[in-house]
Amino acid sequence: MWKIIFIVELLVNACIAFTGFYIISKIIHSTRFSSYAVKSLIIGLATGLLGVVLMFKGIQVNDSLRMDLRHLPLVLLAFYGNRFPLVVATLIIAGSRFLFGVTPQAFIAFVSIIAISTGMIWIHRQLLNRPFRQNLALNVWALLMITFAVLINLGFNDASLRLLLATWTIGLAVGVLSSMLTLDFQTLNRQVELYKQSSERDHLTGLYNRRVWDTRTAGLEQEGRIYNVLALDIDHFKHVNDTYGHGNGDFVLQQFANILMEETRPHDITVRIGGEEFMILIYDLTPSKIIKVANRIRERIAHERFQLDGFPDITVTASIGIAHGKQIHIQHMNGLADEALYTAKQQGRNRTILFNQLDQQSIAASHSSTETRI
Incomplete structure (x- = not known):
């Protein structure tokens, strides 16, 4: 029975993540905001909310273990290089872990989210011109930090290994799919921008036509x-x-x-x-x-x-x-x-x-x- 629940919850979480990615990407590429600060704050809040939803929704691995995809929205912001929204989203997602109780486990989870975002900033700089490799590296880094948090909280035992196996399998699968979605959306927006410029700009001088x-x-x-x-x-x-x-x-x-x-x-x-x-x-x-x-x-x-x-x-x-x-x-x-x-x-x-x-x-x-x- 729990296997059916697992598949259903996996699909639901993936749909939530992909829908959130689409909405956030639309906001990132939108030119309708008069203030960059307001736009950045909205992006950060929306991404943080998406991470919280994914955390509360979660995926039932077996009768006693659950995992979630709260790190994926942070990957999206890191890929686009949106640092201020990334900080806002990180604080929201990390802080919301204490809603389950102020415990040592919650503190470890909080630190792991901070470490995920900090490392992502460095990865974004190093692989700026290699988008797919960058996106894959961002996902792997997040999963590594999650692995350390799980091992510290649960120890090295069968339960933690099963949870990590599911986390890596699902995290990489959904992460790669989300990376492809992000790259396709970025390519589409670049093409739209090029078409817009070609229709609005004088080809010789670059001024408006x-x-x-x-x-x-x-x-x-x-x-x-x-x-x-x-x-x-x-x-x-x-x-x-x-x-x-x-x-x-x-x-x-x-x-x-x-x-x-x-x-x-x-x-x-x-x-x-x-x-x-x-x-x-x-x-x-x-x-x-x-x-x-x-x-x-x-x-x-x-x-x-x-x-x-x-x-x-x-x-x-x-x-x-x-x-x-x-x-x-x-x-x-x-x-x-x-x-x-x-x-x-x-x-x-x-x-x-x-x-x-x-x-x-x-x-x-x-x-x-x-x-x-x-």
Whole structure:
């Protein structure tokens, strides 16, 4: 009879573990959390809860012995390298052992869980680029620590040997299966991320593409926030292509894009629209501040030495048109930024022109540091 109970409980525990792994992995790969600390805490709590459930559920080995798979959730976190969640989960799982009573056996179990997590951190570092071997090593390390705890608590006898035989057999089997599940899930998420990047990123510069711009700016007029649309264009870029070749032209575009990424904030949206045309969405800056930002970018570009293949370094300049406004449809703001950019080109290039939709006036910032109204 107990053999049937053993098989049923084994399947139930495996299902609980695999389901928990799936949910926790989804949380780990989720990008919906605004705070990394909150996300890490949730991962740690969820993993600790899974370990406690597996500990209380357990598997009936025979009429007098039970085992559990509480170590498996810790393997998952160690594999992903989530240290803070691992600490949280370890304390929850280790501490919950005292719910069965504050005994020497409970203290040994507590220490073994701490040792499991500590060793896992080291194993993760050593086998970082060998995922399957790392996962297998994490499981073996956990089982070794469990073996020491069992031998200390039960001694070396038939009962402890039977328990260890079941622990190693089931632990390795479920551990390997869970490792394969984790690796498959990680591979799937990497492929999804690659597909997402290929659909959102410009293949040459790595900046966002026009599709992302249209998606992120849809409905801006409903947000009620002041925002700025910057339209940027490399001056005389056709001359660069004609003189040095399109390969070097692409190299210049890549270096230009790197400057834009370095000179903008992480939450600003910087895109390559096409050719030598770029756009940036920047929230919440006043006209005077956005002109300073634009001029900083423009001056950085003008002073940069752009490397070429087979030719000496060159310098290029950029013209920038800005539309500043609030609760205005993005298509209208795009048009205003393009008009301001065209004006900058007409006035001699290497300058910034801002159109302030809020008070219906334009401000020109020339290649010098002075600003004049037109």
